[in-house]
Amino acid sequence: PTELRETLRHTLPDYMLPSHYVFLDQFPQTPNRKVDRRALPDPVIENTAEPLSNQFTATDETEQQLVNIWKSILGLKRVGIEQNFFDLGGHSLGAARMMVELEKIHGQRLPLAMLLQAPTIRELASLIREQGWVASWRSLVPISPGGSKSPLYCVHAAGGNVLLYRELADHLGEDRPIYGLQSDALAGSKPVAESVEQMAAAYIEEIQKIQPAGPYNLCGYCLGGTIAYEMAQQLQRAGHAVGSLALFDTHGRWHQSSLAESLIASVQRVVFHMKNISLSGRSGVRMFLAAKLSEGRRRILRRIAASWSHGAYWCGLRKTAPVEVLDGIYDQATECYAAQPYTGRLTVFKPRQAYAGYQDPYMGWKELVSDLNMIQLPVYPAGMLLEPFVAELAQHMTRELDACEK
Secondary structure, X not given: OHHHHHHHOOOOOHHHOOOOOOOOOOOOEOOOOOEOHHHOOOOOOOOOOOOOOOOOOOOOHHHHHHHHXXXXXXXXXXXXXXXOOOOOOOOHHHHHHHHHHHHHHHOOOOOOOHHHHOOOHHHHXXXXXXXXXXXXXXXXXXXXXXXXXXXXXXXXXXXXXXXXXXXXXXXXXXXXXXXXXXXXXXXXXXXXXOOHHHHHHHHHHHHOOOOOOOOEEEEEEOHHHHHHHHHXXXXXXXXXXXXXXXXXXXXXXXXXXXXXXHHHHHHHHHHHHHHHHHHHHHHHHHHHHHHHHHHHHHHHHHHHHHHHHHHHHHOXXXXXXXXXXXXXXXXXXHHHOOOOOEEEEEEEEEOOOOOOOOOOOOOOOOOOEEEEEEEEOOOOOOOOOOOOOHHHHHHHHHHHHHHHHO
C-alpha cells in the first residue's frame, strides 16, 4: 500500500488518493461481465495497523498536542503528522471537537474550515505558528481555490460551517475554484445576522472582494439555498450578472407544520435514512452511517446546550449567539423570509421523496421563477451531499456550470 500510494501521488491529486487498499485475486463480476460494485468487500481497517505515512514523530509541542488530540478523537493508536484528517476517518463532528480541545489549551477559537486548507498535523501546526493563534475570521473560505474556471460559492446551512461541501468540491475537480461562505457567528465575537437579507448582503460583500464583477455562481443546501437565492436577487438589483444558481433540497415557501405532520416527519426521517443506507450498497453503508451518526450527535449536543444558552441570548444577557443555538436563530430567519420573484434561471435539486407538508413537486418555486429547472436525484432527504450520492449531484452541477460559461 505504501508503494502504491507514493506512485499514485505523482499522477493523482491528493483528494483522489485512496485511504485504504484491498488486494483481490479477481474482481467480482455481474452477469454482464462488469465489476459488481455491491459485491466488493469492505476494507478491513485496523486501528493498530501501520499508517501509510512514514512520518510519525512530532517536531515540537504544537504538533505533539495535535497528535494527542487526533488519536483521542479518531480512536487511533498512531497518527502520522502528514496524514490527512479526513482520510483517517475524520468528519465535521470530530473537527469541531478538535477545535474545542485546542481552544481549551490556547484560549483561542480557530475556524473549523481551517482544516480545509491544512488537513494534516504538520500543515495545521505550521498555520497555527504563523498566525500566532490569532484566528483570521472571514465568512469566505477557500475550499478548493485553484483552477481557471469561474468560481462557485457555497453558502452554509443551519450549522454555520461549510465542511459539508468538501465532498462536492472533490467531485467537481481541481479546475473549478470552490469557496464556502461560513457564518461569522462561529467566531463567537459577532452577533448573528438575524435575517436572510442581512446574511445575503454580508456574503455578497465578501465574494466581491475576490470577484468584483459577475457572473456569480451560487449554491446552497437547505438554509444555504435560501440565502443564495436572496444573494442572486440582490446582485441582480445591483446590476450584476448571475451565472448558475443551484439550490439543494431548498423549499421556496416556509410551511408551518401541524402536530400531525411533525410526528409523521419524525418517522419519515428514520425511514429516509434507512432507505439512503439501502441505496448506498455495501461499500457506501459505512460512509453514510458514519456521516449521519456524527450529524445526529451534533444536533443532540446543540439542542442540549440551547436549553440554557438560547434564553440568555434572546434576553440580552449576552451579545453573541453561542454556536449551539444557530439552528434556532436560522430557523426563525427562514420563517420570516418572503422570497420574491426571480428573473434568472434557477436549478433546484430535490430528493425522490419529501417530508409531510412539502409534497409540492416544484418545492414552492414555480410561482416565483419562470426559468425553473427541477432535477430529482435518486436519493432521499438529507443524503445528496454525502457519499456515494454526492457524485451524481456533482455530475449535474458540472453540466450546469459549464453551460453557463458557454
